[in-house]
Amino acid sequence: xxxxxxxxxxxxxxxxxxxxxxxHEMHHYEDPRAASIEALKIVQKQRxxxxxxxxxxxxxxxxxxxxxxxxxxxxxxQIFRQPVGRHVIRYCDSVxxxxxxxxxxxxxxxxxxxxKPGQTTFDGRFTLLPTCCLGNCDKGPTMMIDEDTHSxxxxxxxxxxxxxxx
Numbered sequence: 001x002x003x004x005x006x007x008x009x010x011x012x013x014x015x016x017x018x019x020x021x022x023x024h025e026m027h028h029y030e031d032p033r034a035a036s037i038e039a040l041k042i043v044q045k046q047r048x049x050x051x052x053x054x055x056x057x058x059x060x061x062x063x064x065x066x067x068x069x070x071x072x073x074x075x076x077x078q079i080f081r082q083p084v085g086r087h088v089i090r091y092c093d094s095v096x097x098x099x100x101x102x103x104x105x106x107x108x109x110x111x112x113x114x115x116k117p118g119q120t121t122f123d124g125r126f127t128l129l130p131t132c133c134l135g136n137c138d139k140g141p142t143m144m145i146d147e148d149t150h151s152x153x154x155x156x157x158x159x160x161x162x163x164x165x166x
Contacts (some may be wrong), residue, residue: 004033012053014061018042022061027114032062036072049080076078077131085127087165090136091143100140106130107141108155126162 014022025038039058043050050073061068073079079089090107093102106117109128113121120127136142139151145165153161 012051014043014054014056014057015046018046019061021057024108026062026088033064033068035062035067036064037076037079040069040073040076046079049083052081075128083120085147087125087126088129089145090125090131090134091133092136092140093130094133094137094140096133096137097140097142102141104151104155105141105143105158108158109162114160126165 021037021042022039025042026032026035028038029035036058036092039062040050040054043054043058047054055073056066057067057071062069073081091097091102091106091109110116111127113128115121115126115128115131117128131144134142134144134149136151137147141153142149142151143153144150145161150161
């Protein structure tokens, strides 16, 4: 099988808008490999995650090996390779947030949502993911819900915070 030939799985096709946006991004870089992260973000923004078939289609558009795109997709924890909930909760489990008490935050989230790290709620509303660092070390414990950063958290604040995300 050729490196950019998709294995026999579900057929995948980029939308015209996705293809156009990826081609636009590609022109910003001398090496098309550099556009792979932007291409992955484009697909994820439209679909909520990056299916296997998207890796091959992105590679075709960029004219690079699918293994290069897969390498980028698996390196970055912000690229989701499986479906996630409508809202993605990332809590920081770094040493600094450990010192400031992320464990209580994690426990409060798990209790409220009845899920463990890596799981999605039964209604598809939330996915809970640990993250090594959110770059907010002076304000820990910290978590992000989607693109919103929440700092100086307490376990008691978690239920009301989660209710803001429908």
